[in-house]
Each structure stands twice: as C-alpha cells, then as structure tokens.
Amino acid sequence: MDADSGVDFGNGVYLDTRAAGSGDRVALLLPGAERAAENATFVESLAEEFSVVVPSHPGFGRSARPDWCTTVGDLADIYVDWLERSEASDVTLVGLQFGGWIALEIAVRRPAQLARLVLVDAVGVKLGGPLDRDFADIFATPYAGLERLYYADTAFGLGDLGSAREDDVLEMARNDEALVLYGWEPYLHDPRLGRAIERIDVPTLLIWGSHDGIVSPDHGRGLAAKIAGARFEEIDGAGHRPQVERAEDVARSITTFAG
Numbered sequence: 001m002d003a004d005s006g007v008d009f010g011n012g013v014y015l016d017t018r019a020a021g022s023g024d025r026v027a028l029l030l031p032g033a034e035r036a037a038e039n040a041t042f043v044e045s046l047a048e049e050f051s052v053v054v055p056s057h058p059g060f061g062r063s064a065r066p067d068w069c070t071t072v073g074d075l076a077d078i079y080v081d082w083l084e085r086s087e088a089s090d091v092t093l094v095g096l097q098f099g100g101w102i103a104l105e106i107a108v109r110r111p112a113q114l115a116r117l118v119l120v121d122a123v124g125v126k127l128g129g130p131l132d133r134d135f136a137d138i139f140a141t142p143y144a145g146l147e148r149l150y151y152a153d154t155a156f157g158l159g160d161l162g163s164a165r166e167d168d169v170l171e172m173a174r175n176d177e178a179l180v181l182y183g184w185e186p187y188l189h190d191p192r193l194g195r196a197i198e199r200i201d202v203p204t205l206l207i208w209g210s211h212d213g214i215v216s217p218d219h220g221r222g223l224a225a226k227i228a229g230a231r232f233e234e235i236d237g238a239g240h241r242p243q244v245e246r247a248e249d250v251a252r253s254i255t256t257f258a259g
Helices: 036-046 072-085 098-109 143-150 166-183 193-199 217-225 247-258
Strands: 017-020 026-030 051-055 091-096 114-120 204-209 231-235
Touching (some): 026 098, 072 166, 098 166, 098 193, 204 247
Parallel strands (some): 026 051, 026 091
16 A cells, blocks of 8 residues: 555554444454455454444555554554544554564553453564574474464464465565564564563453464463452463464453443
C-alpha cells in the first residue's frame, strides 16, 4: 500500500486497519505474523461484544513502514500516541504472539486509556538464562516444520506453498521479513522488558495454546507470575496461534475476563 493511504495513526503513519463490531467497549487487537485472514473468525467472535480495531503493523501486510520505525518500542509508541489522541476509554488491549510483545511495551508505558491487557502466546520477555532457548528458532526452521510448531492441527496452515494462493504466500513472506527486522537481535525479546513488566498495573489475562511449539505454556505461566495479579488460561488442542485454531474459545475467554 502507499504511505499516504490507510488509517492515520499520527506522525505520518498510515496503517491498513480493519474495524469490526459496534459495541461501546473498544478492543485494540495487535496481530502477530499470521495472515490477516487467519484471524477472521476470531475478530468476528470478538466483535460480538467489542468495537474491534485491528491494524497491520508497519511493514506487515499492506501497511507501509516509515524509515524511522525499526524497533518494537517504536511500534508501541505509535499505538500509545493513537490511544492518547483517540476518544476511547476502557480499552481492552489484546496482543497475539508478536503482537503480545508490542502490547507489553504499551502496557509498561501505562496509557490512561488502557483498562485491561490480554496476551495470547506472547513473545517479548526472556525468562531463561543466557544459554537457554525461550523461543524456537523460527528463522532457521523450514516452513513445513514451522507449521508443526504454529498449529496443533497443521490443516490450519498453508500447506504446500507451491499450491497456495500467491497473495497468501506474498503476505506471509512480507510478515516474516518484518518480523526479522523487529525481532532478529535480541531474538524475539527486549532484555529490559523483563524488569519493566513489573510496573503493569491493569488486570491481565494470559491465554496459551497447550501445544505451542514456539513458546511453551510453562513460559506463559512464568510470564504471568511476573505480572501482579495476572491470570493464566490454557487452551487445549491449540498451538502457538490459538485464536486461529480455537477462535471462539479465545474470544469467549476475553469477553468473560472483560466482564
């Protein structure tokens, strides 16, 4: 997409953005590196109770990336600025996988509009030691192997890329390229974030797929223990992207949590 199209998020940033639902409560949904179509059922389910805003991050999908936007902190600042300029209040922030890292960065900035935080199989915080691998090496794993890490049921993946729709393959490739930019070094985390998340002061729910092959449920439990009062919920029969494989279950958990 062109840099001058899309929804204006301020500071010259225009993002390809989907809006769904018409409820009084707002959910800002930050995706990971999955294709937008993969989240369609989840967004529809969440929109039964919320007005859902789903931006494609700079460099992902059809969203242009400004030259200055090179870190997850930059992404968080874009969304904090947008929240502060919006008329929204009582916002539920939902971060999916890589989007969970961005959501954590937003939460430690403590915007007044943020009422609650939901993290779904989030990366961003390393809990192990220097030689421990907290996250599977997605950049060195062939796509066929990645599907087994992403999904408990690989039928949810693209399968043979040679037979997949060209648009789907191109979207996946662009998302992967952006993920390398933001998450290559340090690998899928910010060393400072592990300490900073202790400042999070909004109700927090962590949702995790029981068969996540990228970042284990035990990591999710350890992350929940670092956030005051956080709840942890495991989704049976789902991998790293439970909002894809168990869309209605994840949406129901969020709606119940929000009250």
